[in-house]
Amino acid sequence: MEFTSDAAREHWDSLLGVVPGAVVALDFDGTLSPVVDDPAAARIHDEAADALTGLAGVVRAVAVITGRPARQAIAMGDLDELGLEMRRRGTDLFVLGQYGNERWSSAERRIVSPRPPAGLASFERELPAVLRAADAADAYVEEKGLAVAVHTRRLPDPAEALARLSGPVAGLAARHGLTVEPGRHVVEVRSGSMDKGQALRMLLAEQQAEGVVFGGDDLGDVAAFEAVRALRADGLPGVVVCVASEEQPALAELADVVVEGPGGTVTMLRALAARGR
Ligand SMILES: [Mg+2]
CATH class of the missing domain: 3.40.50.1000 (HAD superfamily/HAD-like)
Structure with a gap:
């Protein structure tokens, strides 16, 4: 210690x-x-x-x-x-x-x-297209009930992939009234409350x-x-x-x-x- x-x-x-x-x-x-x-x-x-x-x-x-x-x-x-x-x-x-x-x-x-936050279901529907556009279609999307996590840990260059998709994912989240929580090789989208x-x-x-x-x-x-x-x-x-x-x-x-x-x-x-x- x-x-x-x-x-x-x-x-x-x-x-x-x-x-x-x-x-x-x-x-x-x-x-x-x-x-x-x-x-x-x-x-x-x-x-x-x-x-x-x-x-x-x-x-x-x-x-x-x-x-x-x-x-x-x-x-x-x-x-x-x-x-x-x-x-x-x-x-x-x-x-x-x-x-x-x-x-x-x-x-x-x-x-x-x-209950799940409003906007999460529509966010999830639009997410695959946003990931494809960011050349990160293979990112692992984890549904967590009250949140969605997008993991890049299994992609060839996790840090670079995260940098590439973070902006577009944050933009999509904002359009649905959600906030993003960046982490280690992951960006998580959830209610901001x-x-x-x-x-x-x-x-x-x-x-x-x-x-x-x-x-x-x-x-x-x-x-x-x-x-x-x-x-x-x-x-x-x-x-x-x-x-x-x-x-x-x-x-x-x-x-x-x-x-x-x-x-x-x-x-x-x-x-x-x-x-x-
Ligand atoms: Mg931890």
Whole structure:
């Protein structure tokens, strides 16, 4: 675990003073699960379940906040079973899917989700023509219910392909009243009314959190990074953890702690659990 500054270390120390009242929130892909070529094949890190369970009875709540549908993240992380075990030990697990548009908790064990945003169906109908025109007809289009993700990871030059299609896809999204969320070899189109920062703020308020840790690795996590920093400026102890990746080096500048991959997330969670006992 590496602190980005002396002030960052002080933020961590402040957080350690309020661990029983803290909420620990984490992105899923790249943060708890290694990034793989086929997004459908992602699985939670081998030691993540153990590290998350270690927070049960130690912190107030644990949340996974992901762009994925909640159902997917729950399946890929065996989070239903994990949540039951955590709840037995006195801490609830939350899964906020689709950037907070869906919510699952180990207390309720069902997914609550709103209707798909207006404009998404017509966006999807017009998308293939836009991709063909951008010479990216082979991009992988993932329907996520409340969002559509266009992946270039399997194309010959993913970064170049993403640069080529991002503008046209953003234009199409704007015409249908939708927003785009750029990521690593992916651009995601969804309703603009929710992001991870807003989702995190709502959970913290509901849980009456006395501190917060948020960890993420991608551009979709920036809103949550900024939420933690803004709340901290208002007096709530908070720590931003960046799971470093070569694709998004700028994210580390917003972070207090930089870790390497999901294995680094596990190390951080274990340090937190050890200090909270
Ligand atoms: Mg991620």
